[in-house]
Amino acid sequence: MLDLEDRVCLVTGAGGDIGAAIASRLARFGARVEGADLDPGRVTAKLARQCNALKLDVTSEADWDEAIAAITARHGRLDVVVNCAGLFSRTGDRIDRMDLSEWQRLHAVNVDGAFLGTRAGIRAMKNSGGAVINIGSIVGYFGARSGVGYGSSKAAIRGLTMQAAASCVSAGIPVRVNAIHPGYVLTDSALASELARHGTREKAVAAFATRNPGGTVITPENVADAVAFLASDMARMINGVQLLVDAGLSTQMPGRSFVPSEDT
Ligand SMILES: NC(=O)c1ccc[n+]([C@@H]2O[C@H](COP(=O)([O-])OP(=O)(O)OC[C@H]3O[C@@H](n4cnc5c(N)ncnc54)[C@H](O)[C@@H]3O)[C@@H](O)[C@H]2O)c1
Incomplete structure (x- = not known):
């Protein structure tokens, strides 16, 4: 049985659909959950009794310092950070039409925010141990015909996760860093x-x-189940992985093509 009893978990973007589902799942498995969002009112509206709502702009170092200090003061520990806050493209961002400002807007939240969250989590948990889970995307994992800025920002989640995990292992820091790439x-x-x-x-x-x-x-709860697993001790030997939650879409990607039939 998956057990997160008394684990202290911080979920960013908890006012959104996937973030709220993650916060709710972690709470159901016994965790004490801090649900952070740019708009904490959305967290309270969705998850009133399941978690504490926190205002956190993931792009702000000062907000991260404040949030971690508040959580450790409230609970005396932190065990899991889930970096789920994210922005989608406003414009479809075809490369030849894309503004630098839109590129920067997407990367500020999706990449800088995930970096600051990963770093803050590792700093807070480096003695006690813990887990960081970054939410990427199938688009960042394989690419897509459109969505240059979004795809690029989510591809960076793959690199950030790989490098952060390698860095922790090399330094003997007992924090696991994994990514989930939803379809x-x-x-x-x-x-x-x-x-x-x-x-x-x-x-x-x-x-x-x-x-x-x-x-x-694919529902937000499908993603939340994978997060709960990676957050738990059942995944204690899993570090630096890129887990696809995509109903098998990746098996249909170019470069992953199969022989024409099983008896060829
Ligand atoms: N829905 C999908 O199909 C899908 C697929 C793959 C990956 N994802 C990723 O999952 C995550 C959640 O997606 P969703 O569909 O639930 O989106 P959503 O828009 O419902 O949720 C995103 C949340 O992030 C918050 N947020 C935005 N900027 C922030 C900031 N600077 N600081 C703190 N919070 C901020 C928003 O207020 C919102 O509550 C995103 O990272 C997204 O890229 C979604």
């Missing part, structure tokens, strides 16, 4: 472009689901 997860933010295209939620969801193999709907 297309049904959230309000991810659905927005399909909603604009199709008008009704029902049609938008049907169109969105076709991005995954067999029209599978």
Whole structure:
């Protein structure tokens, strides 16, 4: 049985759909959860009794210092940091049309924010041990036809995680650093472009689901289950991995193609 009894977990972006599902899952497995967001009101609205809401802009070093100090003062420890706060592209960011300001906006939250969170977690847990889990994306893992800024920022999660894990192992720091790369997860933010295209939620969801193999709907809870596993002692020997939660989409990617049939 997965057990996070009394673990102190910080989840960023906890006001969003995936962050809220993660915070809720960790709490259900017994953790004491701090749900951080730029807008802590969203955390309270979604998770009133399941976690403490915290205001944290992940791009601010001062906010990170304050948040870690507040959490360790409140609980006396920190065991898990989940870097889930993230921004999607506003423009579709085709490379020849992309503004530097949009590139920087995406990288500030998705990369700098994850770096600051990974560093803050490792600093806080380097004696006691713990786990950092970074939320990347299938788009950052394999690339996509559009979404240059978003894809680049999420590809950096792969590198950050690999390097942070290697750095901890080399320095003898007992903090595991792993990444989860979700496929297309049904959230309000991810659905927005399909909603604009199709008008009704029902049609938008049907169109969105076709991005995954067999029209599978991947839910925020599917991602949260993987986070809970990596946060737990069941994953105590797992460090520096890139875990895809993508309903098998990666098996269909170029370069991963199979022989034409199993009896060829
Ligand atoms: N939905 C998907 O299909 C999908 C797929 C792969 C990866 N992801 C990643 O999962 C994460 C959550 O996605 P979601 O669909 O739940 O999005 P969402 O928009 O519902 O949640 C994102 C949250 O991050 C918060 N946030 C934004 N900037 C912040 C900042 N500077 N400091 C603190 N919080 C900030 C927002 O307020 C929001 O609550 C993101 O990192 C996203 O890139 C999502």
